[in-house]
Amino acid sequence: MSIFINALKNILHRMLQLLSFGQKTITNSLNIYIKTSGGNTLSVDLDPTWDIKNVKQFVAPKLGLEPEEVKIIFAGKELGDRIRIAECDLGQQSILHAVKIKVKPKLREIKGSLVEEIEEQCTKPLCNTLKDVMFSSDDHTAIGKTESSSSNESDKLRVHFFVFCPTCKALRSGKIRVRCNFCKSGAFTVHSDPQNWNDVLEPKQITGLCENNPQLCANVLDNREPTFAEFYFKCSEHTSLGEKDEAIPLYLIRPNLREIPCLACTDISDPVFVFPCAEGHVTCLDCFRQYCSTKLMERQFWQHPEYGYTLACPAGCPDSFIKEIHHFRLLSEAQYAQYQRFATEEFVLRSGGVLCPQPGCGMGILPDEECTRITCINGCGYVFCRQCLQGYHIGQCQNPENEVGANSDGCIYTVDPARAAEARWDEASKRAIKVLTKPCPKCRTPTERDGGCMHMVCTRAGCEFHWCWVCQTAWTRECMGSHWFG
């Protein structure tokens, strides 16, 4: 019944709005969803110059409550009455949570002025209480909040997050949001602000109160541990597509508050990429992209057992691998596709698999250990020998030189001329690879020797096998003695 009345009221309100449009124009009105504790969602248009008290007065009648009985929760904070909407980092179709207060506000006042002061501080929106300085350093001893008098400076210190937005498919500035770690409801208030990236990225760092269903969320956990906050991010540059529309935090991209020059080009730019090494080496985003694409072309990415296919600090610092591989989304679409292909290939090879040698296929196959006759099942269907990667044969592998042209033994098949023309180029490069290169004896990566001695070191990151160009086996002292320089 109440839903029906609400809906009626809504329609009535809309009609009134339409009627009064001529006289009272709401400039830049924000279309906001308000979720109530009952699970209903109201769609309302709010004026950004309103404060939270106005919002309560506006929303309370729709919930059948008095304005004093409502609290407004957003991004892990109960918002104070004097906060203006414009301060809150709300975007079109953001979601506010309206919750009925269980304790009467009057009871609280008796506790004295001190309590009230603290509460007043807590009710600022999260985007205003977080400062960049806290997030520009990775050490766990947080740098204190710097209070600044001029609004200009505080605006500069306001926290900036960078995200990869799957909708925009690009690097965007992001907004931090908070929800209950257990029930995923946004009607959740934090007990304290996160002090550094560890608090935000690692689960169960910051405790809070779930207003959606405090009993359930606490009881399920047997009250043995408190309810925890979960932080997530949204793109600030497109209209929210709902609660599922999340962005991935690229937390190594940070505002260059300390004006540190790029390690590679020495220019000072903003934002910058801060590598996860002890020294915190900095590059500009362009140089980061160039670093990635150079390393990608040289196949010098590392297959890290935990993080995946990744890179370390270009200055060669220890323990500096990039953990969040979404940072490589900064590469162009084509390069990122190549990154994914190389990562998959590397994973297949590391797991003892093989890649289909057919030009244009390259399907990864994970055969049984003893199996030498391999069929490219999900790919082109090619049947090949595991040892020499040529067409499957019985008996010893042939020398590649003798093998060229051995296939023309009168099979009857038709050839699509277009396909044949395409294949000729591939055949030419296949031949060039065969003539000019020798495979690394350990990982079979075709290797070209463009001068120097016979001591080869496999260029594939992670293999780096030392081998002899003449013997095509591991490099030994004997090789050194008899044919080091040919």
Added chain:
Amino acid sequence: MAALPRRIIKETQRLMQEPVPGISAVPDDSNARYFHVIVTGPEDSPFEGGLFKLELFLPEDYPMSAPKVRFITKIYHPNIDRLGRICLDILKDKWSPALQIRTVLLSIQALLSAPNPDDPLANDVAELWKVNESEAIRNAKEWTRRYAMGN
């Protein structure tokens, strides 16, 4: 040709304004990525008194890739082959964009002071350096006198 990256301009300026003692590096008039380098032989080394010409080229993706450096003056050194190619880790797998032209040239100068016959490029030189160091040093001095002195 694409515009010269600011980093190269800055490095060149600094090489001109604050030259490294014993090293001169001047960009070519027609190609700012190609440097004419002269390194003086370090004191108390068999190369003392010599002036060694090198060429240094900054490839397209410098500083992501290492500069290409080669001795033009003939030199008798276990880590430098007869074509002037240098065996130095920072020019290969230990390269980092944090290094610069100046650090590379300083490393090459240091290599002249401290040859490393265990990681050789010129086999016969390295062999002699290990077996008969005094004779190797004599050869190095002789080559320095013959090729690196008096123009």
